[in-house]
Amino acid sequence: MEALVALLTLAALEIVLGIDNIVFISILTDKLPPEQRAKARFIGLSLAFLLRLVFLLSITWIMRLESPLFAVLGNEFSGRDLILIAGGLFLMGKATYEIHHKIEVAQSGVKVPKRLTFGLAIFQIVLVDLVFSVDSVITAVGLARELWVMIVAVLIAIVFMMAFAGSVSRVIDAHPSLKVLALAFLVLIGFNLMGEGFGYKIPKGYTYFAMAFSLAVEVLNIKLHTRAKPPSSV
DSSP: OHHHHHHHHHHHHHHHHHHHHHHHHHHHHTTSOHHHHHHHHHHHHHHHHHHHHHHHTTHHHHHHTTSEEEEETTEEEEHHHHHHHHHHHHHHHHHHHHHHIIIIIHHHTOOOOOOOOHHHHHHHHHHHHHHHHHHHHHHHHHHOSOHHHHHHHHHHHHHHHHHHHHHHHHHHHHOHHHHHHHHHHHHHHHHHHHHHHTTOOOOHHHHHHHHHHHHHHHHHHHHHHHHHSOOOOO
C-alpha cells in the first residue's frame, strides 16, 4: 500500500514537472516541417525517458552531483547546480530569441524560412531533457525508496507527455499569443532553474500558479475575441 501511494504521488509530481518539457518540445518542433513534428516529439520524449532511466540506475552517481565541487564568495556549487544554471541560461536565451523572432520579424513583414534541422531539434531537446531529468530523478529519489516505483512513475509521466504533446503543439501553433505566453513561461522556468542553481529555493507552486493564472486569462481573452468576431459573409 505504501509503495502504491508513493507511485501515485511520484507519478503525479513527474507529470507536473513534465509540463515544462512539453512546452519546450512543442515550441521547438513547431519550427520543423509538419511531417517531422510527431517523429521529433516521439524521439525527444523517448530520449527523455532513457536519460531518466540511466540516471535512476546510476543513483549513487546522481546523488554525488549534490556534493559541493567548489565555492565562490562563500557559495558552494555542486554538479547539479552547474547543470541547473547552464540549463536555465539556455532556456532563457532560447525563449528570448524566439520571442524576438516571433514579434519583431512578424511585424517587419519579412518571411524568414524555418531553418531548424531535424538533427538540431533533437540535439536541443536532449539538452533540455538532461536538465529536467537530473531534477526529476533527484525528486524521485527523495520521494520513493524502491527503484521500480521510480521507474514506473517516470514511465507514466513520459506516456502522459507523449499523449498530450501533439495536442499542446497544435493549440500553441494555432494561437500566436499562446506561443508568446508559452515562451514567457520558459523564461520564468529558466530563471527558476538558474536561481535554484545559485541556492535560492523558489517554490514551484508559485511558478505553476502564475503560469496557470496567465493561461486562464489568455484562454478567456481568446474566447471573448472569437465571440466578438462578426460572422463571415458568404
